[in-house]
Amino acid sequence: MPKNESAAPHPSRARLMLQEDWASGETYDAYIEHELTGFQVQVWRDLFTSHLPEGKVAKVLDVGCGPGYFECVLGSLGHKMTAVDASEDMLARAKRNAQSWGVEADYVQSDAHALPFDDDCFDVVMCRNLVWALDDPARAYAEWLRVLKPGGALLVYDGAWTRHFYDEELAAEVEENERAYAERYGKTRKVCGAYDERYDELPLHAADRPAWDVAVLKELGMRGIEVDERVCDKILLESELVLYAASPMFEISAAKTLDGDAFLHEYWQQRADTYGIGSGDSPAFGELVDEVAPAGEGAKLLDVGCGPGGLSLELARVGYRVTGADFCANMLEAAAENAAREKLPLELVEADATALPFDDGSFDVVTSRNVMWNLPDPKGALAEWFRVLKPGGSLVYFDSEWYRFLLDPEVAEQYHSLYEVDMIPSYRMLNEEALKLPLTSLSRPDWDVAAAKEVGFSSAYARDVSTVVWTEEYRKRWAYAPQFMVVAQKL
Numbered sequence: 025m026p027k028n029e030s031a032a033p034h035p036s037r038a039r040l041m042l043q044e045d046w047a048s049g050e051t052y053d054a055y056i057e058h059e060l061t062g063f064q065v066q067v068w069r070d071l072f073t074s075h076l077p078e079g080k081v082a083k084v085l086d087v088g089c090g091p092g093y094f095e096c097v098l099g100s101l102g103h104k105m106t107a108v109d110a111s112e113d114m115l116a117r118a119k120r121n122a123q124s125w126g127v128e129a130d131y132v133q134s135d136a137h138a139l140p141f142d143d144d145c146f147d148v149v150m151c152r153n154l155v156w157a158l159d160d161p162a163r164a165y166a167e168w169l170r171v172l173k174p175g176g177a178l179l180v181y182d183g184a185w186t187r188h189f190y191d192e193e194l195a196a197e198v199e200e201n202e203r204a205y206a207e208r209y210g211k212t213r214k215v216c217g218a219y220d221e222r223y224d225e226l227p228l229h230a231a232d233r234p235a236w237d238v239a240v241l242k243e244l245g246m247r248g249i250e251v252d253e254r255v256c257d258k259i260l261l262e263s264e265l266v267l268y269a270a271s272p273m274f275e276i277s278a279a280k281t282l283d284g285d286a287f288l289h290e291y292w293q294q295r296a297d298t299y300g301i302g303s304g305d306s307p308a309f310g311e312l313v314d315e316v317a318p319a320g321e322g323a324k325l326l327d328v329g330c331g332p333g334g335l336s337l338e339l340a341r342v343g344y345r346v347t348g349a350d351f352c353a354n355m356l357e358a359a360a361e362n363a364a365r366e367k368l369p370l371e372l373v374e375a376d377a378t379a380l381p382f383d384d385g386s387f388d389v390v391t392s393r394n395v396m397w398n399l400p401d402p403k404g405a406l407a408e409w410f411r412v413l414k415p416g417g418s419l420v421y422f423d424s425e426w427y428r429f430l431l432d433p434e435v436a437e438q439y440h441s442l443y444e445v446d447m448i449p450s451y452r453m454l455n456e457e458a459l460k461l462p463l464t465s466l467s468r469p470d471w472d473v474a475a476a477k478e479v480g481f482s483s484a485y486a487r488d489v490s491t492v493v494w495t496e497e498y499r500k501r502w503a504y505a506p507q508f509m510v511v512a513q514k515l
Protein backbone atom coordinates (compact mmCIF):
# COMPACT_ATOMS: atom_id res chain seq x y z
CA MET A 25 0.00 0.00 0.00
CA PRO A 26 1.33 3.48 -0.77
CA LYS A 27 1.33 6.23 1.78
CA ASN A 28 -1.84 6.80 3.70
CA GLU A 29 -4.09 9.28 2.00
CA SER A 30 -7.10 8.75 4.23
CA ALA A 31 -7.96 11.78 6.31
CA ALA A 32 -6.94 11.96 9.96
CA PRO A 33 -9.80 12.11 12.46
CA HIS A 34 -11.23 15.55 13.07
CA PRO A 35 -9.26 16.93 16.04
CA SER A 36 -11.26 16.96 19.27
CA ARG A 37 -11.52 20.08 21.42
CA ALA A 38 -9.18 18.37 23.88
CA ARG A 39 -6.57 17.89 21.21
CA LEU A 40 -6.80 21.49 20.09
CA MET A 41 -6.51 22.67 23.66
CA LEU A 42 -3.42 20.55 24.27
CA GLN A 43 -1.83 21.57 21.03
CA GLU A 44 -2.24 25.20 21.96
CA ASP A 45 -0.84 24.59 25.45
CA TRP A 46 2.19 22.78 24.14
CA ALA A 47 2.95 25.29 21.46
CA SER A 48 2.31 28.49 23.42
CA GLY A 49 4.11 27.98 26.73
CA GLU A 50 7.85 27.93 27.00
CA THR A 51 7.51 25.27 29.72
CA TYR A 52 7.89 22.32 27.44
CA ASP A 53 10.82 23.86 25.68
CA ALA A 54 12.49 24.66 28.99
CA TYR A 55 11.95 21.06 30.16
CA ILE A 56 13.54 19.70 27.03
CA GLU A 57 16.44 22.10 27.40
CA HIS A 58 17.07 20.82 30.90
CA GLU A 59 16.77 17.22 29.71
CA LEU A 60 19.21 17.89 26.87
CA THR A 61 21.92 18.88 29.31
CA GLY A 62 21.21 16.29 32.01
CA PHE A 63 22.02 12.69 32.82
CA GLN A 64 18.91 11.71 30.84
CA VAL A 65 20.77 11.95 27.52
CA GLN A 66 22.86 8.87 28.29
CA VAL A 67 19.92 7.05 29.88
CA TRP A 68 17.75 7.54 26.78
CA ARG A 69 20.59 6.52 24.51
CA ASP A 70 21.19 3.32 26.48
CA LEU A 71 17.50 2.57 26.67
CA PHE A 72 17.03 3.02 22.94
CA THR A 73 20.13 1.03 22.04
CA SER A 74 18.99 -1.83 24.29
CA HIS A 75 16.08 -2.38 21.90
CA LEU A 76 18.22 -2.75 18.76
CA PRO A 77 20.53 -5.50 17.54
CA GLU A 78 24.12 -4.69 18.51
CA GLY A 79 25.70 -2.18 16.17
CA LYS A 80 22.52 -1.45 14.25
CA VAL A 81 22.15 2.02 12.75
CA ALA A 82 18.40 2.51 12.55
CA LYS A 83 15.94 4.49 10.51
CA VAL A 84 13.78 5.98 13.23
CA LEU A 85 10.41 7.73 13.14
CA ASP A 86 9.69 9.91 16.16
CA VAL A 87 5.95 10.65 16.17
CA GLY A 88 4.88 13.79 17.98
CA CYS A 89 8.47 14.95 18.22
CA GLY A 90 7.69 18.21 20.05
CA PRO A 91 10.86 20.25 20.48
CA GLY A 92 12.87 17.40 19.00
CA TYR A 93 14.56 15.80 21.99
CA PHE A 94 15.12 12.38 20.40
CA GLU A 95 16.46 13.86 17.16
CA CYS A 96 19.29 15.43 19.17
CA VAL A 97 19.95 12.52 21.49
CA LEU A 98 19.67 9.67 18.97
CA GLY A 99 20.59 11.54 15.78
CA SER A 100 23.97 12.29 17.32
CA LEU A 101 24.52 8.51 17.65
CA GLY A 102 24.22 8.23 13.88
CA HIS A 103 20.62 7.02 13.66
CA LYS A 104 18.66 8.41 10.73
CA MET A 105 15.84 10.36 12.34
CA THR A 106 12.51 11.43 10.89
CA ALA A 107 10.46 13.67 13.15
CA VAL A 108 6.74 14.21 12.77
CA ASP A 109 4.58 16.73 14.55
CA ALA A 110 1.23 18.30 13.83
CA SER A 111 2.44 21.71 14.97
CA GLU A 112 4.54 23.90 12.73
CA ASP A 113 5.72 25.81 15.75
CA MET A 114 7.02 22.65 17.47
CA LEU A 115 8.82 21.62 14.31
CA ALA A 116 10.52 25.02 14.18
CA ARG A 117 11.71 24.53 17.77
CA ALA A 118 12.84 21.00 16.98
CA LYS A 119 14.90 22.30 14.05
CA ARG A 120 16.50 24.96 16.24
CA ASN A 121 17.47 22.34 18.84
CA ALA A 122 18.89 20.07 16.16
CA GLN A 123 20.92 22.93 14.78
CA SER A 124 22.50 23.69 18.11
CA TRP A 125 23.32 19.96 18.52
CA GLY A 126 24.73 19.80 15.01
CA VAL A 127 22.44 16.94 14.00
CA GLU A 128 20.36 16.47 10.90
CA ALA A 129 16.88 14.99 10.70
CA ASP A 130 13.89 15.06 8.38
CA TYR A 131 11.08 17.16 9.79
CA VAL A 132 7.56 16.48 8.54
CA GLN A 133 4.36 18.22 9.53
CA SER A 134 1.71 15.53 9.73
CA ASP A 135 -1.05 14.11 11.84
CA ALA A 136 0.08 11.01 13.79
CA HIS A 137 -3.01 9.09 12.60
CA ALA A 138 -2.28 9.40 8.86
CA LEU A 139 1.39 9.53 7.95
CA PRO A 140 2.80 10.54 4.55
CA PHE A 141 5.17 7.56 4.40
CA ASP A 142 5.21 4.29 2.46
CA ASP A 143 4.62 0.93 4.11
CA ASP A 144 7.54 -0.84 5.82
CA CYS A 145 10.07 1.98 5.84
CA PHE A 146 11.26 2.46 9.46
CA ASP A 147 13.31 0.21 11.76
CA VAL A 148 11.89 1.91 14.82
CA VAL A 149 8.75 3.95 15.42
CA MET A 150 8.81 5.72 18.76
CA CYS A 151 6.83 8.30 20.64
CA ARG A 152 6.77 9.89 24.05
CA ASN A 153 3.82 11.43 25.86
CA LEU A 154 1.63 11.28 22.81
CA VAL A 155 -0.74 8.30 22.86
CA TRP A 156 -2.78 9.57 25.83
CA ALA A 157 -3.65 12.72 23.86
CA LEU A 158 -4.71 11.09 20.58
CA ASP A 159 -8.24 11.19 19.20
CA ASP A 160 -8.08 7.63 17.89
CA PRO A 161 -5.08 5.88 19.46
CA ALA A 162 -5.97 2.42 18.10
CA ARG A 163 -5.97 3.80 14.60
CA ALA A 164 -2.68 5.58 15.21
CA TYR A 165 -1.11 2.31 16.39
CA ALA A 166 -2.30 0.60 13.19
CA GLU A 167 -0.80 3.43 11.14
CA TRP A 168 2.57 3.21 12.91
CA LEU A 169 2.58 -0.52 12.38
CA ARG A 170 2.01 0.08 8.66
CA VAL A 171 5.14 2.22 8.26
CA LEU A 172 7.28 -0.07 10.42
CA LYS A 173 9.48 -2.63 8.64
CA PRO A 174 8.81 -6.29 9.46
CA GLY A 175 11.05 -7.10 12.39
CA GLY A 176 11.14 -3.41 13.35
CA ALA A 177 10.44 -2.17 16.87
CA LEU A 178 7.72 0.05 18.28
CA LEU A 179 8.74 1.96 21.42
CA VAL A 180 6.06 3.83 23.32
CA TYR A 181 6.70 5.97 26.38
CA ASP A 182 3.59 7.31 28.02
CA GLY A 183 1.52 7.54 31.18
CA ALA A 184 -2.14 7.62 32.18
CA TRP A 185 -1.79 11.36 32.67
CA THR A 186 -5.49 12.19 33.09
CA ARG A 187 -6.78 9.10 34.87
CA HIS A 188 -6.79 10.74 38.31
CA PHE A 189 -9.40 13.23 37.13
CA TYR A 190 -11.78 10.28 36.83
CA ASP A 191 -10.76 8.16 39.81
CA GLU A 192 -11.25 9.53 43.33
CA GLU A 193 -8.78 7.27 45.06
CA LEU A 194 -6.08 8.03 42.53
CA ALA A 195 -6.93 11.74 42.71
CA ALA A 196 -6.23 11.69 46.46
CA GLU A 197 -2.87 10.00 45.87
CA VAL A 198 -1.88 12.46 43.15
CA GLU A 199 -2.89 15.39 45.32
CA GLU A 200 -0.74 14.03 48.14
CA ASN A 201 2.21 13.63 45.77
CA GLU A 202 1.80 17.16 44.44
CA ARG A 203 1.73 18.44 48.03
CA ALA A 204 4.82 16.43 48.99
CA TYR A 205 6.63 17.75 45.93
CA ALA A 206 5.77 21.39 46.78
CA GLU A 207 6.84 20.94 50.40
CA ARG A 208 10.11 19.22 49.61
CA TYR A 209 11.18 21.24 46.59
CA GLY A 210 9.44 24.59 47.17
CA LYS A 211 7.78 24.55 43.72
CA THR A 212 4.22 23.97 42.62
CA ARG A 213 3.86 21.45 39.85
CA LYS A 214 0.88 19.41 38.74
CA VAL A 215 0.81 15.95 37.20
CA CYS A 216 -1.42 17.19 34.40
CA GLY A 217 -2.50 20.80 34.99
CA ALA A 218 -6.08 21.22 36.09
CA TYR A 219 -9.10 19.19 35.09
CA ASP A 220 -10.81 20.45 31.95
CA GLU A 221 -14.04 18.92 30.70
CA ARG A 222 -12.53 18.75 27.24
CA TYR A 223 -10.37 15.84 28.47
CA ASP A 224 -13.56 13.75 28.50
CA GLU A 225 -13.32 13.67 24.71
CA LEU A 226 -10.03 11.77 24.68
CA PRO A 227 -10.75 8.05 24.29
CA LEU A 228 -8.01 7.17 26.80
CA HIS A 229 -8.92 9.80 29.42
CA ALA A 230 -9.66 7.14 32.06
CA ALA A 231 -8.29 4.01 30.39
CA ASP A 232 -6.44 1.27 32.22
CA ARG A 233 -2.99 1.64 30.75
CA PRO A 234 -0.69 0.15 29.60
CA ALA A 235 -3.11 -2.85 29.63
CA TRP A 236 -5.26 -1.10 27.02
CA ASP A 237 -2.25 -0.62 24.71
CA VAL A 238 -1.08 -4.20 25.08
CA ALA A 239 -4.53 -5.54 24.12
CA VAL A 240 -4.68 -3.30 21.03
CA LEU A 241 -1.14 -4.14 19.91
CA LYS A 242 -1.87 -7.87 20.29
CA GLU A 243 -4.98 -7.49 18.21
CA LEU A 244 -2.95 -5.71 15.54
CA GLY A 245 -0.62 -8.73 15.43
CA MET A 246 2.42 -7.21 17.13
CA ARG A 247 4.76 -9.74 18.76
CA GLY A 248 7.23 -9.82 21.61
CA ILE A 249 5.21 -7.20 23.48
CA GLU A 250 6.84 -6.22 26.74
CA VAL A 251 6.00 -3.54 29.26
CA ASP A 252 8.32 -1.83 31.69
CA GLU A 253 5.98 -0.14 34.15
CA ARG A 254 8.88 1.46 36.02
CA VAL A 255 10.94 2.89 33.18
CA CYS A 256 10.45 6.22 34.93
CA ASP A 257 12.90 5.10 37.64
CA LYS A 258 15.66 5.31 35.05
CA ILE A 259 14.62 8.56 33.42
CA LEU A 260 13.12 10.86 36.02
CA LEU A 261 14.83 13.04 38.60
CA GLU A 262 14.28 12.12 42.26
CA SER A 263 11.93 15.09 42.62
CA GLU A 264 9.91 14.00 39.61
CA LEU A 265 9.56 10.52 41.03
CA VAL A 266 7.89 12.09 44.08
CA LEU A 267 5.49 14.05 41.89
CA TYR A 268 4.65 11.19 39.54
CA ALA A 269 4.65 8.39 42.15
CA ALA A 270 1.03 7.46 41.36
CA SER A 271 1.30 8.04 37.61
CA PRO A 272 4.50 6.36 36.45
CA MET A 273 5.72 6.70 32.89
CA PHE A 274 5.76 3.26 31.28
CA GLU A 275 7.53 1.80 28.28
CA ILE A 276 5.98 -0.59 25.77
CA SER A 277 8.26 -2.34 23.30
CA ALA A 278 6.98 -4.63 20.59
CA ALA A 279 7.99 -5.96 17.19
CA LYS A 280 6.20 -6.04 13.87
CA THR A 281 6.02 -9.52 12.54
CA LEU A 282 5.29 -11.59 9.52
CA ASP A 283 4.12 -15.16 9.62
CA GLY A 284 6.21 -18.31 9.29
CA ASP A 285 8.55 -18.47 6.31
CA ALA A 286 8.12 -14.80 5.43
CA PHE A 287 9.07 -13.89 8.98
CA LEU A 288 12.26 -15.96 8.89
CA HIS A 289 13.30 -14.55 5.54
CA GLU A 290 12.78 -10.99 6.70
CA TYR A 291 14.53 -11.71 9.98
CA TRP A 292 17.68 -12.91 8.20
CA GLN A 293 17.53 -10.06 5.68
CA GLN A 294 17.60 -7.62 8.58
CA ARG A 295 20.31 -9.58 10.43
CA ALA A 296 22.69 -9.30 7.48
CA ASP A 297 24.08 -5.96 8.59
CA THR A 298 24.81 -7.10 12.15
CA TYR A 299 25.70 -10.78 11.73
CA GLY A 300 29.37 -10.18 11.07
CA ILE A 301 31.46 -12.82 9.37
CA GLY A 302 29.86 -15.66 11.32
CA SER A 303 29.39 -17.24 14.67
CA GLY A 304 32.44 -18.53 16.38
CA ASP A 305 34.56 -18.72 13.30
CA SER A 306 37.80 -20.53 13.52
CA PRO A 307 39.83 -22.39 10.91
CA ALA A 308 38.90 -25.52 12.89
CA PHE A 309 35.56 -25.75 11.03
CA GLY A 310 37.22 -26.00 7.62
CA GLU A 311 39.90 -28.38 8.86
CA LEU A 312 37.29 -30.62 10.47
CA VAL A 313 35.23 -30.85 7.28
CA ASP A 314 38.38 -31.73 5.38
CA GLU A 315 39.21 -34.40 7.95
CA VAL A 316 35.80 -36.14 8.01
CA ALA A 317 35.02 -35.71 4.29
CA PRO A 318 38.32 -35.68 2.42
CA ALA A 319 37.43 -35.02 -1.18
CA GLY A 320 40.75 -33.92 -2.61
CA GLU A 321 41.97 -30.53 -3.81
CA GLY A 322 39.39 -28.64 -5.87
CA ALA A 323 36.42 -30.79 -4.88
CA LYS A 324 33.05 -29.10 -5.42
CA LEU A 325 31.37 -28.05 -2.19
CA LEU A 326 27.98 -26.46 -1.53
CA ASP A 327 27.51 -24.47 1.70
CA VAL A 328 23.77 -24.13 2.35
CA GLY A 329 22.59 -21.03 4.25
CA CYS A 330 26.05 -19.54 3.81
CA GLY A 331 25.09 -16.18 5.34
CA PRO A 332 27.95 -13.67 5.12
CA GLY A 333 30.29 -16.51 4.19
CA GLY A 334 32.10 -17.36 7.42
CA LEU A 335 32.15 -21.12 6.87
CA SER A 336 32.31 -20.88 3.07
CA LEU A 337 35.50 -18.84 3.25
CA GLU A 338 37.13 -21.24 5.71
CA LEU A 339 36.37 -24.05 3.25
CA ALA A 340 37.66 -22.10 0.27
CA ARG A 341 40.84 -21.54 2.24
CA VAL A 342 41.20 -25.30 2.78
CA GLY A 343 41.02 -25.80 -1.00
CA TYR A 344 37.40 -26.63 -1.88
CA ARG A 345 35.68 -24.97 -4.84
CA VAL A 346 32.84 -23.43 -2.88
CA THR A 347 29.32 -22.43 -3.88
CA GLY A 348 27.42 -20.58 -1.17
CA ALA A 349 23.62 -20.64 -1.28
CA ASP A 350 21.36 -18.46 0.84
CA PHE A 351 17.77 -17.27 0.50
CA CYS A 352 18.68 -13.72 1.58
CA ALA A 353 20.07 -11.29 -0.96
CA ASN A 354 21.47 -9.11 1.84
CA MET A 355 23.46 -12.02 3.25
CA LEU A 356 24.86 -12.84 -0.19
CA GLU A 357 25.92 -9.24 -0.67
CA ALA A 358 27.83 -9.39 2.61
CA ALA A 359 29.38 -12.72 1.55
CA ALA A 360 30.55 -11.23 -1.76
CA GLU A 361 32.18 -8.31 0.07
CA ASN A 362 33.90 -10.64 2.53
CA ALA A 363 35.15 -12.90 -0.27
CA ALA A 364 36.56 -9.90 -2.17
CA ARG A 365 38.27 -8.63 0.96
CA GLU A 366 39.80 -12.06 1.70
CA LYS A 367 40.66 -12.51 -2.00
CA LEU A 368 39.04 -15.95 -2.05
CA PRO A 369 36.76 -17.22 -4.84
CA LEU A 370 33.12 -17.92 -3.88
CA GLU A 371 30.24 -18.61 -6.21
CA LEU A 372 27.09 -17.24 -4.64
CA VAL A 373 23.53 -18.28 -5.44
CA GLU A 374 20.21 -17.06 -4.05
CA ALA A 375 18.22 -20.19 -3.22
CA ASP A 376 16.08 -21.82 -0.59
CA ALA A 377 17.68 -24.68 1.32
CA THR A 378 14.82 -27.00 0.36
CA ALA A 379 14.67 -26.07 -3.36
CA LEU A 380 18.19 -25.80 -4.75
CA PRO A 381 18.75 -24.79 -8.40
CA PHE A 382 21.33 -27.54 -9.02
CA ASP A 383 21.20 -30.82 -10.94
CA ASP A 384 21.24 -34.14 -9.10
CA GLY A 385 24.75 -35.19 -8.11
CA SER A 386 26.40 -31.78 -8.56
CA PHE A 387 28.63 -31.67 -5.45
CA ASP A 388 31.26 -33.77 -3.69
CA VAL A 389 30.45 -32.25 -0.29
CA VAL A 390 27.46 -30.38 1.11
CA THR A 391 27.92 -28.34 4.30
CA SER A 392 25.84 -26.04 6.41
CA ARG A 393 26.28 -24.30 9.74
CA ASN A 394 23.61 -23.10 12.15
CA VAL A 395 20.89 -23.30 9.54
CA MET A 396 19.06 -26.58 10.08
CA TRP A 397 17.43 -25.47 13.39
CA ASN A 398 15.48 -22.72 11.61
CA LEU A 399 14.16 -24.67 8.64
CA PRO A 400 10.38 -25.14 8.47
CA ASP A 401 10.87 -28.44 6.58
CA PRO A 402 14.16 -29.91 7.87
CA LYS A 403 13.60 -33.38 6.46
CA GLY A 404 12.76 -31.89 3.05
CA ALA A 405 16.08 -30.02 3.24
CA LEU A 406 18.01 -33.22 4.03
CA ALA A 407 16.40 -34.94 1.04
CA GLU A 408 17.35 -32.00 -1.17
CA TRP A 409 20.95 -31.98 0.05
CA PHE A 410 21.08 -35.75 -0.60
CA ARG A 411 19.81 -35.15 -4.15
CA VAL A 412 22.50 -32.61 -5.12
CA LEU A 413 25.34 -34.78 -3.70
CA LYS A 414 27.32 -37.03 -6.05
CA PRO A 415 27.26 -40.75 -5.21
CA GLY A 416 30.17 -41.21 -2.80
CA GLY A 417 29.70 -37.64 -1.55
CA SER A 418 29.41 -36.48 2.06
CA LEU A 419 27.12 -34.21 4.00
CA VAL A 420 28.73 -32.44 6.96
CA TYR A 421 26.77 -29.92 8.94
CA PHE A 422 27.02 -28.08 12.24
CA ASP A 423 24.23 -26.96 14.48
CA SER A 424 23.13 -26.50 18.09
CA GLU A 425 19.86 -26.76 19.95
CA TRP A 426 19.73 -22.96 20.04
CA TYR A 427 16.23 -22.77 21.47
CA ARG A 428 16.18 -25.73 23.86
CA PHE A 429 16.25 -23.16 26.66
CA LEU A 430 12.68 -22.20 25.80
CA LEU A 431 11.44 -25.68 26.72
CA ASP A 432 13.93 -27.23 29.13
CA PRO A 433 14.05 -25.60 32.60
CA GLU A 434 17.62 -26.78 33.26
CA VAL A 435 18.91 -25.28 30.02
CA ALA A 436 16.82 -22.18 30.70
CA GLU A 437 18.62 -21.70 34.00
CA GLN A 438 21.97 -22.00 32.28
CA TYR A 439 20.86 -19.57 29.56
CA HIS A 440 19.56 -16.96 31.98
CA SER A 441 22.69 -17.15 34.12
CA LEU A 442 24.58 -16.06 31.00
CA TYR A 443 22.11 -13.54 29.64
CA GLU A 444 20.64 -11.32 32.29
CA VAL A 445 19.95 -8.49 29.90
CA ASP A 446 16.46 -7.92 28.57
CA MET A 447 16.04 -9.17 25.07
CA ILE A 448 15.37 -6.80 22.20
CA PRO A 449 11.88 -6.98 20.60
CA SER A 450 12.97 -8.72 17.41
CA TYR A 451 14.80 -11.44 19.38
CA ARG A 452 11.82 -11.92 21.69
CA MET A 453 9.75 -12.35 18.58
CA LEU A 454 12.27 -14.87 17.29
CA ASN A 455 11.73 -16.87 20.48
CA GLU A 456 8.00 -16.95 19.77
CA GLU A 457 8.70 -18.06 16.21
CA ALA A 458 11.30 -20.61 17.33
CA LEU A 459 8.69 -22.35 19.43
CA LYS A 460 6.77 -23.07 16.24
CA LEU A 461 9.76 -24.53 14.38
CA PRO A 462 9.64 -28.31 14.07
CA LEU A 463 13.17 -28.93 15.38
CA THR A 464 12.89 -26.85 18.56
CA SER A 465 10.99 -29.56 20.39
CA LEU A 466 12.85 -32.57 18.98
CA SER A 467 15.84 -34.26 20.52
CA ARG A 468 18.93 -33.49 18.51
CA PRO A 469 21.24 -34.67 17.05
CA ASP A 470 19.39 -38.02 17.42
CA TRP A 471 16.72 -36.68 15.12
CA ASP A 472 19.33 -35.65 12.52
CA VAL A 473 21.00 -39.05 12.36
CA ALA A 474 17.70 -40.90 12.02
CA ALA A 475 16.31 -38.45 9.45
CA ALA A 476 19.49 -38.59 7.32
CA LYS A 477 19.15 -42.35 7.07
CA GLU A 478 15.45 -42.03 6.26
CA VAL A 479 16.10 -39.76 3.26
CA GLY A 480 18.63 -42.22 1.79
CA PHE A 481 22.09 -41.64 3.33
CA SER A 482 23.76 -45.00 3.82
CA SER A 483 25.37 -44.04 7.11
CA ALA A 484 25.20 -41.13 9.49
CA TYR A 485 26.67 -40.19 12.85
CA ALA A 486 26.87 -37.12 15.06
CA ARG A 487 29.23 -35.84 17.73
CA ASP A 488 29.76 -32.86 19.98
CA VAL A 489 32.47 -30.64 18.49
CA SER A 490 32.23 -27.59 20.77
CA THR A 491 35.73 -28.13 22.11
CA VAL A 492 37.14 -28.56 18.61
CA VAL A 493 35.55 -25.67 16.73
CA TRP A 494 34.77 -23.05 19.36
CA THR A 495 37.26 -20.89 21.19
CA GLU A 496 37.02 -20.81 24.98
CA GLU A 497 35.11 -17.54 24.76
CA TYR A 498 32.45 -19.06 22.53
CA ARG A 499 32.26 -22.21 24.62
CA LYS A 500 31.37 -20.01 27.58
CA ARG A 501 28.96 -17.81 25.64
CA TRP A 502 27.05 -20.73 24.14
CA ALA A 503 27.46 -23.27 26.90
CA TYR A 504 23.68 -23.74 26.90
CA ALA A 505 23.73 -25.03 23.29
CA PRO A 506 26.79 -27.17 22.50
CA GLN A 507 27.70 -27.37 18.85
CA PHE A 508 27.36 -30.77 17.21
CA MET A 509 28.44 -32.06 13.81
CA VAL A 510 26.39 -34.45 11.67
CA VAL A 511 28.21 -36.48 9.04
CA ALA A 512 26.32 -38.57 6.47
CA GLN A 513 27.49 -40.60 3.52
CA LYS A 514 25.77 -41.07 0.14
CA LEU A 515 26.67 -44.37 -1.46
Ligand SMILES: C[S@@+](CC[C@H](N)C(=O)[O-])C[C@H]1O[C@@H](n2cnc3c(N)ncnc32)[C@H](O)[C@@H]1O
Nearest residue numbers: 292302329330331334350351352376377393394
Ligand atom coordinates in the same frame (compact mmCIF):
# COMPACT_ATOMS: atom_id res chain seq x y z
C1 LIG B 1 22.83 -18.40 11.61
S1 LIG B 1 23.08 -17.88 9.96
C2 LIG B 1 24.50 -18.89 9.57
C3 LIG B 1 25.34 -18.31 8.48
C4 LIG B 1 26.55 -19.18 8.07
N1 LIG B 1 26.14 -20.53 7.75
C5 LIG B 1 27.58 -19.22 9.18
O1 LIG B 1 27.66 -20.21 9.91
O2 LIG B 1 28.32 -18.23 9.33
C6 LIG B 1 21.77 -18.70 9.10
C7 LIG B 1 21.74 -18.43 7.62
O3 LIG B 1 20.82 -19.32 7.02
C8 LIG B 1 20.09 -18.65 6.01
N2 LIG B 1 18.82 -19.38 5.82
C9 LIG B 1 17.87 -19.58 6.75
N3 LIG B 1 16.84 -20.28 6.21
C10 LIG B 1 17.16 -20.54 4.92
C11 LIG B 1 16.51 -21.21 3.85
N4 LIG B 1 15.30 -21.75 4.02
N5 LIG B 1 17.14 -21.28 2.68
C12 LIG B 1 18.36 -20.72 2.49
N6 LIG B 1 19.01 -20.05 3.44
C13 LIG B 1 18.43 -19.96 4.67
C14 LIG B 1 19.92 -17.25 6.58
O4 LIG B 1 19.64 -16.30 5.58
C15 LIG B 1 21.27 -17.04 7.24
O5 LIG B 1 22.18 -16.45 6.37
